[in-house]
Amino acid sequence: MRENEILLKEQLNDVVVKFVLYKPLVAQSAKAGQFVILRGAENGERVPVTLVDWDAKKGTITVIIQSIGKSTFMFNSFKQGDLFLNVLGPLGTPVDIQNYGTVAVVGGGVGIAEVYPIAKALKAAGNKVISILGARTKELVILEEEMKGVSDITLPCTDDGSYGQKGMVTDVLKGIVTAGEKINAGFVIGPIPMMKFTSKLMVELGVEPYASLNPIMLDGTGMCGCCRVSVEGKVRFACVDGPMFPARTIDFDELIRRTSEYKGEEKQAVQEYEKDHKCKIGLH
Amino acid sequence: MPNPSAPRNNGRQQDPAVRRRNFEEVAQTFTHEEAVAEADRCLHCPTHPCQNACPVGVHIPDFIALIKAGDVGAAASEIMKTSLLPAICGRVCPQEKHCEGHCVLKAKFGAVNIGGLERYAADTARAQGALKPPVPAADTGKKVVCIGSGPSSLACAAELRRAGHDVTVLEALHAYGGVLRYGIPSFRLPREVINKEVQTVQAMGVKFKTDVLVGATLKVDELLKEYDAVYIGSGAGLPTMLGIPGENGVGVYSANEFLTRINLMQAYKFPQTDTPIKAGKHVIVLGGGNSAMDAARCAMRLGPESVTIAYRRSREEMPARAAEVEHAQEEGIEFEYLVTPKEILQDEKGHVTGIHFTRNELGAPDEKGRRRPVEIPGSDFVQPADTVITAIGQRPNPTITKTTAGLQTTERGVIALNDKGETSLPGVYAGGDIIRGGATVLLAMNDGIAAAGRINEYLKGK
Incomplete structure (x- = not known):
């Protein structure tokens, strides 16, 4: 086995892929809430990706990637046996895992994968874990079995009602609390508007909210300052x-604006990549 | 006979009108004839004030004599007796403060262009295959790890290897060189020069590894189990922010981010490379140090209509090297002195539209002797901008200090050294920005070389 080698690739749906990579140094010290920076090619971007799972004994880490831009399209075209060019981690401050009592763990789309290790650690710390898995439609609900394995209650929901409860994660959350469940803390990962509205609702429902932010990053090690966000009116990295x-005090609107900065460039990069991709296919 | 009264040759440079829009190197290496003529100006003073003023003690008159004699390989070897990164030093060392500042010809005819000659010796010897890395001493059986691959760690690693130790360099990023790679632009230090200098250190037998962030991937106490000594050259950390409204606006970069996008990620080649960057039509850089100059000159090369450096004091107090300021001016960068940013203005989408400034006058000197800027009431004005780059300094990197028990820091957050240059942990040494907070490449290299000497002494006793 080589460092950064893809030992297993599993297509979870049309756009989401699970990779198990050989990376012993990351596997031995990873904690819930941390991430790695991946690069797939020379001239490639440095892409932050949440650590979904790890096995210190086997020396493996698991990441789950949704095809969004050129880099993630490229990653998701990698095959078993291929190597990522660079894998750096574990990065970031681990989530403060303690026994909060009852916790809500809320994942939206690929955010379900990202919130999974937190649910797992919270369960191990003795919490009653209520997991809410939100997606647009049935095919996009991922990791349900894994989430069930680490949750006391697992509640999938879809916007179109094709699976689980029809509605958004906020509807489900409101339903449980209205039904009498006392939730002490909530951990939310998903699209920024979803995190914004879920956090806001949690405050209204008396649930202390935590959200995992995904600003643009470059080095990912505390050097460039690109990933700054506003929390409690202060600049945080x-x-x-x-x-x-x-x-409670995250400026989500600022985060939405800052993550949209290169939308035009991202589109251009994807178009060029697809053009190149089709050309190559055409040659065969 | 020496020819000291010949005018100093400052070296050829790319035409400012052309270079302001490209990333090719500004200064050109001397030809053989130019180098010999410049070398011929050296008086070979027996007291060699130039060499005394060099922090790393390069044998300056000796290597210049070898250039004059036409043996460029020997000249490079002479430099490498004390400095193993001559092609980098010749380019980015502030010679006017050190060797050239003490040249006896300085006042009357202009100092010998020592930086130009050092660079000539390194580049030419390398091109001719005559640049020979020193042969390391016999293996000592001792293992040392250097954290980071910036100038401080590279210099330390090379010297430790020269002394016969088994040396490993751990780099967090995907490419080697640290600030040389992510901070200094290619028009001052071509990427190929960094690559070649690293290859020379590799050829000496130093092992290199990317993607290891010490403090996260591995902790210092784990390294101490595997290695006999540890050198921390992990460099600077996050940028200092202004603390004014609007600094998280879209189009506001720290100099660290702007320079990293361009230098490390090669964003100026987008979409050939995958990392984008934007400059817009009008760029304002806030600050007056070398990073501000680098950021402004990089910004100009992205093609905007205007680039302005806004500094709160006057030209006299500006910390950037004189040569960098001149280069920036030649390239059409404008300077707005004695202004303080009050707010970065944004449109309804959060995009930067300009900066609200006030004008200052100079008041009493501060603790460093620089005159303090004092705001002039009612002097407010707005300067339009699409991009704002803040270049007001950075904090020490806390990744290692936060995760290493017993490693003492000062109140500024840098690693504390005792009067013997040791950290509070036996076998752990440190240098460069992690002990200084922010300094030059040369001082960082010098720290690395000095620490290598201390590590040698320490390992003898082990």
């Missing part, structure tokens, strides 16, 4: 101070 922050 997601790569070292986070990525999980107390969510």
